[in-house]
Amino acid sequence: MKNFLKTIIALTLGLSMLAAASVYTMPSTDKARNRAEYAPSDYLFEGSYKMPRNSLDVVFLGSSEIYNAISPMEMWREQGIAGYCCSSSGQQAVTSYYYLREILRRQSPKLAVVDVYGLYTDPAQVSRNEGNNRSATDKMRFSREKIALSRILWKQQKDKGESFWSYLLPVLRFHSRWTELKETDLTLRQHYDYARGYSTVFGDTAYAGLTEESYPFLSQEPTDEAAERDEEAAGWYRKIGELCARRGIRLLMIRTPCSGYTLEDKNALYRLAAECGADALDFNDAAVWAQMDFDCTNDMLDSVHLNYRGAKKLSVYLGGVLRRDYGLPDHRGEEAYAFWDSDLPLYDAELRAWKIQHCTTGTKLRKLVMDENYELLAVGAENAEPAFAAALGVDPGIPSLWISRWDGAQVSTEYTEESRGFFGAEEYEINDTGIYMHGCNYMVGSGGLYYVVRDRLLGKIVDYGTVEPTGKIRRS
Amino acid sequence: MSICSIQFLLFTGLALLVYYLLPARLGKAQPYVLLAASLAFFLSLSPKAVCWLLLAALASFGFALLIERRPRRRKCWLVLDVLFVLGLLAALKYHTFFTDLLFGGAPSRLELLCARYLLLPIGVSFYSLAALGYVIDVYREKYKAERNFFRFLLFLVYFPHILQGPIARYDKFSPQLEQMHGFDWDGFNSGLRRMLWGYIKKMVIADRAAVFVGGVYAHAAAAGGTELFIASLLYTVQIYADFSGCVDIMCGISELFGIGLAPNFEQPYLSRSLGDFWRRWHISLSSWFRDYLYIPLGGNRRGRVRRYLNVLIVFLVSGFWHGAGWNFIVWGAIHGVWQILEELFYRNGLGRKPGEVSGRLAWLQTLVTFLVVNFAWIFFSNDSLRTGLKIVRNILLRPSLWVLGNGGLFSFGLKAPEMFLLVFFIALLIAVDVLNSRGIRGRDILARQPLPVRWLLLLLGVLAVFVFGVYGQSYNASSFIYMQF
Numbered sequence A: 001m002k003n004f005l006k007t008i009i010a011l012t013l014g015l016s017m018l019a020a021a022s023v024y025t026m027p028s029t030d031k032a033r034n035r036a037e038y039a040p041s042d043y044l045f046e047g048s049y050k051m052p053r054n055s056l057d058v059v060f061l062g063s064s065e066i067y068n069a070i071s072p073m074e075m076w077r078e079q080g081i082a083g084y085c086c087s088s089s090g091q092q093a094v095t096s097y098y099y100l101r102e103i104l105r106r107q108s109p110k111l112a113v114v115d116v117y118g119l120y121t122d123p124a125q126v127s128r129n130e131g132n133n134r135s136a137t138d139k140m141r142f143s144r145e146k147i148a149l150s151r152i153l154w155k156q157q158k159d160k161g162e163s164f165w166s167y168l169l170p171v172l173r174f175h176s177r178w179t180e181l182k183e184t185d186l187t188l189r190q191h192y193d194y195a196r197g198y199s200t201v202f203g204d205t206a207y208a209g210l211t212e213e214s215y216p217f218l219s220q221e222p223t224d225e226a227a228e229r230d231e232e233a234a235g236w237y238r239k240i241g242e243l244c245a246r247r248g249i250r251l252l253m254i255r256t257p258c259s260g261y262t263l264e265d266k267n268a269l270y271r272l273a274a275e276c277g278a279d280a281l282d283f284n285d286a287a288v289w290a291q292m293d294f295d296c297t298n299d300m301l302d303s304v305h306l307n308y309r310g311a312k313k314l315s316v317y318l319g320g321v322l323r324r325d326y327g328l329p330d331h332r333g334e335e336a337y338a339f340w341d342s343d344l345p346l347y348d349a350e351l352r353a354w355k356i357q358h359c360t361t362g363t364k365l366r367k368l369v370m371d372e373n374y375e376l377l378a379v380g381a382e383n384a385e386p387a388f389a390a391a392l393g394v395d396p397g398i399p400s401l402w403i404s405r406w407d408g409a410q411v412s413t414e415y416t417e418e419s420r421g422f423f424g425a426e427e428y429e430i431n432d433t434g435i436y437m438h439g440c441n442y443m444v445g446s447g448g449l450y451y452v453v454r455d456r457l458l459g460k461i462v463d464y465g466t467v468e469p470t471g472k473i474r475r476s
Numbered sequence B: 001m002s003i004c005s006i007q008f009l010l011f012t013g014l015a016l017l018v019y020y021l022l023p024a025r026l027g028k029a030q031p032y033v034l035l036a037a038s039l040a041f042f043l044s045l046s047p048k049a050v051c052w053l054l055l056a057a058l059a060s061f062g063f064a065l066l067i068e069r070r071p072r073r074r075k076c077w078l079v080l081d082v083l084f085v086l087g088l089l090a091a092l093k094y095h096t097f098f099t100d101l102l103f104g105g106a107p108s109r110l111e112l113l114c115a116r117y118l119l120l121p122i123g124v125s126f127y128s129l130a131a132l133g134y135v136i137d138v139y140r141e142k143y144k145a146e147r148n149f150f151r152f153l154l155f156l157v158y159f160p161h162i163l164q165g166p167i168a169r170y171d172k173f174s175p176q177l178e179q180m181h182g183f184d185w186d187g188f189n190s191g192l193r194r195m196l197w198g199y200i201k202k203m204v205i206a207d208r209a210a211v212f213v214g215g216v217y218a219h220a221a222a223a224g225g226t227e228l229f230i231a232s233l234l235y236t237v238q239i240y241a242d243f244s245g246c247v248d249i250m251c252g253i254s255e256l257f258g259i260g261l262a263p264n265f266e267q268p269y270l271s272r273s274l275g276d277f278w279r280r281w282h283i284s285l286s287s288w289f290r291d292y293l294y295i296p297l298g299g300n301r302r303g304r305v306r307r308y309l310n311v312l313i314v315f316l317v318s319g320f321w322h323g324a325g326w327n328f329i330v331w332g333a334i335h336g337v338w339q340i341l342e343e344l345f346y347r348n349g350l351g352r353k354p355g356e357v358s359g360r361l362a363w364l365q366t367l368v369t370f371l372v373v374n375f376a377w378i379f380f381s382n383d384s385l386r387t388g389l390k391i392v393r394n395i396l397l398r399p400s401l402w403v404l405g406n407g408g409l410f411s412f413g414l415k416a417p418e419m420f421l422l423v424f425f426i427a428l429l430i431a432v433d434v435l436n437s438r439g440i441r442g443r444d445i446l447a448r449q450p451l452p453v454r455w456l457l458l459l460l461g462v463l464a465v466f467v468f469g470v471y472g473q474s475y476n477a478s479s480f481i482y483m484q485f
Helices: A002-025 A044-050 A072-079 A092-104 A121-127 A129-136 A144-160 A173-181 A183-187 A229-247 A263-276 A288-293 A308-326 A335-360 A362-369 A388-393 B005-020 B024-045 B047-067 B071-093 B094-103 B109-115 B125-141 B149-157 B170-175 B183-218 B225-256 B274-280 B283-294 B304-323 B326-347 B359-381 B385-397 B416-437 B442-448 B451-467
Strands: A058-062 A083-087 A111-115 A251-254 A280-282 A374-379 A402-407 A409-417 A418-425 A427-430 A433-436 A450-457 A460-467
Touching: A002 A111, A002 A173, A002 B451, A044 A083, A044 A092, A044 B170, A058 A092, A072 A083, A072 A308, A072 A335, A083 A092, A092 A144, A111 A229, A111 A308, A129 A144, A173 B451, A229 A251, A229 A263, A229 B416, A251 A308, A251 B170, A263 A280, A288 A308, A288 A409, A335 A450, A335 A460, A362 A450, A362 A460, A433 A450, A450 B149, A450 B304, A460 B359, B005 B024, B005 B225, B024 B047, B024 B149, B047 B071, B047 B125, B047 B149, B071 B094, B071 B125, B125 B149, B125 B170, B125 B283, B183 B225, B183 B416, B183 B442, B225 B385, B274 B283, B274 B359, B283 B304, B304 B326, B326 B359, B326 B385, B359 B385, B385 B451, B416 B442, B442 B451
Parallel strands: A058 A083, A058 A111, A111 A251, A251 A280
Antiparallel strands: A374 A402, A374 A450, A402 A409, A418 A427, A427 A433, A450 A460
């Protein structure tokens, strides 16, 4: 008996150690640096575990088309609805099903909203790659759902040499990263998401290539035909319907705006919803667009994803539908939901950070960061864009280290000869090869004004790069 | 199913569960559990290879029985068995070599046919020798022929020794199957520790060294002498860590089943002469050649010249056994010739024999032996004699020490931290071998430590394998070097 106990303890210790090794060798979610090391930088599901139990009224499931289109914080701001995007890049129907099961272990939402991206044949096949599988499963907690989902995703991919066990113990996949582990792998991990699973890659940038002709359904003759669908995916959506029915959850199937969408696609969505006992709401609809003031040429960031402007419109519109047709409650003012209010400024700060990260010129950057929210570390003003240097009060003749701070009224810039010091809470060291903080090098390119922007509210670095002599920003 | 996979560990765990959970009245069924597990393992590696294994087993089992039951033609049965088993080995392993030798140039029809049907089955070199040894022993009336075919089959296919040995002897192996093996906690722990050390040697040392060696040897013609020399040193470490690591893993597993396997290594790189080296390296193979080839050739009983000739023959055959290529034959020849030179050197009073010296001179002998072994591995590790010669030429003619300081060494697949890690574990390997050579076993030292220290070290060992081991998609983890022989 004693030996048996010893074995159990040894096994438990060993597995715990390997689980810890998995956590630290896994590529970190490093929104601050906004650099995806392996998988897309959106291990978004992880944050859902941080929501208090049974506090969510609605969950949104689907691919990047969900996490770019629905911002639960905008719904909170306007309607007081508590929702969460349980999405992942290229999310397949099977992933949506197991995410729903996983979320139901901690939450009891009244409504599930599912984008049926995976229904259509092409996306269903294209999204079957290791990066998507990893970003879907790596940050799920160990559970029956994780095992089952990993098994299915692995079977789709196993001809590519992946090991099923590496989904359960990611150290088996990521162990070789030990040579490149940085302090950020231990510290800058995403545990809590102010944006509730919403993520936008390019802020409110509009995709230039879209016209009304990009949306065939706008000019199509009515038809009863339905688009070809992936039957395996349809089967998983039906299972979502059955699960919702068993748990007394209403189900709404949607399709976010996307170019190339046809009436056949719409018919496929409505047929599927009927099979699943779900409601359907198609955002590829001229009437809906008119109601939500959607501009299909300006509110998209590419052919299938919404930019922030579009996401805000869609979220507010959908929030109205959820309040009106599904009776979801307004929790604003409730003590138990006070943290949603306190998270709003942080969410707004994340939005600003996204804007900063995607502005392309020094002039735009200057306008964005000359704000009391930010501190700026600028190095090597030689050859810097004159206007930017002048605005910072940096003397281009002294190519050395400047730290600029905004005191609410004006920028104060100090020249320092110290190659070590503190930038906010971050200890920095500067030498010929880079600007180093917590083990990472924040110097990009060669020549120009190297900068690092730190958000005071978020307490982290939100952008870094070089303003080149031409005024353009280089980030990689 | 790779030995370095979770599947293999689970497979072993399952086999152990069935093995030990058999009720006492079914104790005699334990060998059958092992046989089933071994066949399943073998099938998972290469289903086709099972046919060849069964053929060799049936032949040797049958001829051994005939030797006993029809003694008047016993020599004939022995010769037939030797011809059959060696013929099988030649057909499976050496067809390319012989067809190249006979026809040369583009592959002939015969060669294509051979390539299609006679893929080198895993373990063939090992079970062929084990089967031959058994029949010869029965012929010599060392023991009785086995009556139970399944027990004999288990002797050949027993999964802890089928891949890389040790080459088993029937009289040592069979008695261990007679008794029921109850679960022994201490033996089990000892086996697990041995496995862990084996995995560290294989996955942390050998496979990491392989990245550098492969990186340098891939550009052997252009590489500088210093890189090539370091690669040759690392290959010497690699093959030892790889082979002895695998043997440790498999012997550890065998200990879990309560079955001991013969030791195959005794700190070979601390040898002071090549003769000494071959008493410590792949012991089961060298003792097999001693008992079944060297002694039948006359050993050292027929004069000095004949003795030298016998040594040379044994090492040429050993080289050919290791691989069907001239580079292996040259490797064997270097070992054979150097041993003859060693003996002439000492016989003529030009130096003191290894057993007679200690201190610095002893270390010098160890160093010289190591360098000769290292030199011979250069031919062994490359796919052709010509490449081996090029490497030797570049080592001698193109040394450049700049590469040690300009970071050039880190451009062959191993980054600086990985190289430092490799050096650390090689130092650990050397320290363990030196301690072992002085009769201090690392496992015993570990066993004497307080429980928390013991567990901490073991868990760190496990962590080292999982984090620092070379496996999975990031690198092409090498398969065990000796599996091809």
